[in-house]
Amino acid sequence: MPFIPLKLKKYLSMRGVGLYLALTFSALSLLLTCILVEVIEIAATNSVETRIGNGLAERATQTSDAFDRGLFERYREVRLMANREDMVTISDNLHDNRVQRRRQLETLQTTYPYYAWIGMTDANGKVIVAAHGLLEGMDASRLPWFNNALSGINLGDVHEATLLAKLLPADKYPINEPVRIIDIAFPYLDKAGKTAGVLAAHLSWHWADDIKRSMFTARDQSNIDSVIVNKDGKVLLGPAELEGKTINLPSLKLAQKSAAGYTVETWPDNQRYLVGFSRSTGYQSYPGMGWTILVRQSETAALLPLKKIQLKVLWSGAAAAILFSLVGLIVARNIILPLRALAKSAQRIQNGEIVNIPAPSSNSNYFEVQALTASLNALVGNLFKKESALKELNLTLEKRVELRTAELGEALTKVTVSENRIQSILESAQAAFVGVDSRGNFSDWNTQAEKMFGWTRQEVLGKQMSRTIVPLRFQAIIDKTIAQVYQARSADRSRTATDTGNTNAMKFLNHRMERLVLDRENNEFPVEITISLVDDRDNYFFSAFLHDISDRKQIERMKNDFISTVSHELRTPLTSIRGSIGLLVGGVAGELPAQAKSLLEIASKNCARLVRLINDVLDIEKIESGNMRFEMVNQPLLSLAQQAVEATQGYAATFNVRLIMSVASHERTVQISGDRDRLIQVLINLLSNAIKYSPTGGTVTLQLDQHKEAGKDWVRISVIDHGSGISKEFRPRIFQKFAMGDSADSRKKGGTGLGLSISKHLVEQHGGRIDFFSATGHPTKFFIDLPSIAALSV
Structure with a gap:
């Protein structure tokens, strides 16, 4: 670069701080310029738009006023002509009068040449006299202006005059252009005060062009358009591409509301315009045509001066950026020279010199x-x-x-x-062992696992567990559980592996569970599995021991089938025996000896007990086989409770126990969804147990309450007795099958030990839970929580 001065070459060869300072000064200058341009655009655009928009609105108002005043003059002129006394003497028999009136009409047309036609009709609509004799003798009775004038409507909107166009002089009205007119018509009266006919004038639409030219200079017409729109949205006067077309713009709607103003909108040519608008409201006695005057200017043309100012500011900013860059280079030189000396000394130290x-x-x-x-x-x-x-x-x-x-x-x-x-x-180990890492992939696999599933260790290591041994319908929940464990462990690494702050994610750990798995041949079989989480704080994995329980499940199915068959076979003869004994006790065979009757009553009670035992066994069999069906119906809870109390009143009387219902007034309308028979069965089980373990002369209370939990409405049904309570040793297994208290009193009370187990399953199938509060020597409270769905209207 021979044309660049030596000092400038030196500055340009600088690196580091000097170059960055120069670039920073230049960038800041450009940034300031851009901000200034943006501020000008934001601040000035609104101001310019407001100023120009108000000016256009004023133009529209002035134009509207000019049109209203112009039509008012023609409106008044024709009305005065119709009211002139010398006009009523016209008659078909008075030739001289007709000639005289024709001259008067021609004089009026000459005075204001925008009258394309002026004439008079008789009462039947026949044109009896007209300027220059045009259309004399024509029947106008069916024309709108004649009938409107008789109805009190004196003005007609702009329309084409097809018949008249053929008769008008070609020098004023070229044949290739449509003749558009405005009808002005008034009825005139004879000397008797009756309507003698109609005086009508057709005002040429060239009148509107003349007003437009008078309102706008040649310079205005180059970048400003005025548009006249009738009340139906049709363009009467405006750019050639719009005339005769119907438009629907926001400015028209605004004009109907606020009469005058401006807006910015997009027109059918897809260009944006600043539009001033004004609505015609008439003038003095002239009622107005309902026209809207729109004066528009292209937004681009309106804002052109502002764009020129912005361009000047931008160029000034660029020049300032160059100047600041040169200043930055000079300032940077004074800064970096001592820094360069320090850098050279540091480099010598780096090379091992003692400096x-x-x-x-x-x-x-x-x-x-x-x-x-x-x-x-x-x-x-x-x-x-x-x-x-x-x-x-x-x-x-x-x-x-x-x-x-x-x-x-x-x-x-x-x-x-x-x-x-x-x-x-x-x-x-005799059990299959499987290790799964935090991502759900196999990390360990022993020989027993190879035998159980059919895959070798080398084949499964690194594969995804849920896609290998888990049935398709369970894969999503397994993946979700593994992800939850990962999130819970990441949430608080300071806790132990089994206390990560997410109990739901960890509830499957260290518990023996039964699950279905797949072998290599895609066959499902049941296993008993225990899963633990091994966590060394830096990493963790799941360890699982699995036992194939296919044989055990087969034996259980055989046992259930046997119990079901035996129970069904026993229930039929027992029902017959119970019925026969009932008939004998009832006296169907005559009066029985007291001793025989006593023995039969004992036999009847034991038959009933045996039937209950068989029914409980059948219910357990249905539960375990999954064949128990429920008919869920919305129903009031109070009627269920009342029916259960009524069903156990007789049983309570045999123990000399009193049943009490405690229901608040606002609890009586609670409604639940459930199987009526199964819920009554649960309540009868709880009431029977409470009666059985209550002291003679005691009370058993059935209580209804409502409460909220986790944002949901629940209803609690409580059964409270005043017996000796449940021993601490028996409480953990109270809901197990065939579980009964160990005391002699419990054995004496009788029972199958299945009622609470069945009740727990029935309640859980309704989306609820069953539990109890008890202490030895204190009252026992069993309760059921069920979701409440609504309250019945009282």
């Missing part, structure tokens, strides 16, 4: 350079001291490395031995 960095010259004697020089000299001194200490430390480093290597080798040996021992234990 004492000289103090800065007086030309660059500013605080930062002095502080940096002093810091570097101190750093060099410390560096050489530490270098000596490092050499001394290296002499002993090899011995330390040998010692640590030996310790690591010993630890590795222990880990290897421990791993081999664990692997040997897993291989000798």
Whole structure:
């Protein structure tokens, strides 16, 4: 670059701070310019639009007023002509009068040449006289202006005059252009005050062009358009591409509301315009035509001066950016020269030379350079001291490395031995063992797992567990559970593996469960599985022991089938026996001896007990086989409770126990969804147990309450007795099958030990839960929580 001065070449060759400062000054200048341009655009655009829009609105108002005043003059002129006394003497028999009136009409047409036609009709609509004789003798009775004039409508909107166009002079009305007119018509009266006919004038639409030219200069017409729109939205006057077309613009709607104003909108040509609008409201006695005057200017043309100002500001900013860049280069030179001297000294130190960095010259004697020089000299001194200490430390480093290597080798040996021992234990285990990492992939697989599933260890390691041994319908829930465990563990790493803050995600751990799995042949079979979480704080994995329980399940099915068959076979003869004994006790065979009757009553009670036992066994069989059906119906809870109390009143009387219902008034309308018979069965079970274990003369209370839990409405049904309570040892297994209290009193009370187990299943199938509160020697409270769906209207 031979044309660039030497000093400028030097500045351009600078790197680092100097170049960045120059670029920063230039960038800031450009940024300031852009901001200024944007501010001008935002601040000035609204102001310019408002000013121009108000000006256009004023133009529209003035144009509307000019049209209203112009039509008012024609409206008044024709009305005065119709009211002139000398006009009523016209008669078909008075030739001279007709000639005279024709001259008067022609004089009026000459005075205001925009009258395309002026004439008079008789009462029947026949044109009896007209300027220049045009259309004389024509029947106008069917024309709108004649009938409207008789009805009091004196003005007609702009329309084409097809018949009249053929008769008008071609010098004023070219044949190739349509003749558009406005009808002005008034009835005139004879001397008797009756309607003698209609005086009508057709005002040429050229009148509107003349007004438009008078309102807008040649300069205005080059960039401003005026548009006249009738009340139906049709363009009467405006750009050629719009005339005769119907438009629907926001400005028209605004004109109907506010009469005058401006807006910015997009027209059918897809261009945006500033539009001033004004609605015709008439003038004095002239009622107005309902026209809307729109004066528009292209938004681009309106804002052109503002764009020129923005362009000037932009060019000025670019020039300022160049100037600031040159200033930045000069300032940067004075800054970087002492820094370069420091950099050279630092480079010599890096090469191993012992250098004492000289103090800065007086030309660059500013605080930062002095502080940096002093810091570097101190750093060099410390560096050489530490270098000596490092050499001394290296002499002993090899011995330390040998010692640590030996310790690591010993630890590795222990880990290897421990791993081999664990692997040997897993291989000798009778159960299948599976390890799954935090991403759900297999990380371990023993020999028993190979036998159970058919895959070798090498085939499954690294594969996704849920896509290998889990049936398709369970894969999504398994993946979700693994993800929840990961989120829970990540949420609080300070907790233990089984206390990660998410109980739901961990509830399956360390519990024996039954699940269905798939073998290599895609066959499903049941297993008993126990899963644990092994967590070393840096990583974790799931360990699972599995037992194939296919044989056990088969035996259980056989047992259930046997119990079901035997129960069904026993219930039929028992029903017959119970019925026969009932008939004998009822006296169907005559009066029985007291001893025989007593024996039959004992037999009847034991038959009833045996039937209840068989029904309970059948219910358990249905529960375990999944064949129990429920008919869920919306119903009031109070009637269920009342029916259960009524069903157990007789049983309570045999124990001399009183049943009480405690229901608040607002609880009587509670409604639930459930199987009526099954819910009554649960309540009868609870009431019977409470009666059975209540003291003679005691009370059993059935209570209804409502409460909220987790944002949902629940209803609680409580059965409270005043017996001796439930022993602490029996409470954990009270809802198990065939579970009965161990005391002699419990055995004496009788029962199958199935009622509470059945009740628990029925309640859970309704989306509820069953539990109790009890302490030895204190009243016992069994309760059922069911979701409440609504309250019945009282």
